[in-house]
Amino acid sequence: MIYEGPLSKCPFCVTFEETPHHLFLHCIFSWNTWCLILVWWQMLWVCPPSLADLANWWFDNRFRRLERHIWEVTFFAALWSLWLARNDLVFNNVSRSITEVGVGSMP
């Protein structure tokens, strides 16, 4: 659970409050991670306003069966990788690069 008190800054940018939408989507670190993943998939996107909007867009795809499964797993792998990177930074003071997080999310 992410503490949403007034003192919790995003550990990636240390600028904005750490909310789920910021941490997993709108933070420059997370945004660049999604961009890296989407470039690999040769997809263009516009950053949506919420995680729900991202999920709706992500799961409304036209991939064939195998690609669709990999694509859908990539969504959860990206969220999980961002969460692990956040926890490594907060609890172990270990910084992960966008490439490490993004590549770690891909098949």
Ligand SMILES: [Zn+2]
């Ligand atoms: Zn941030």
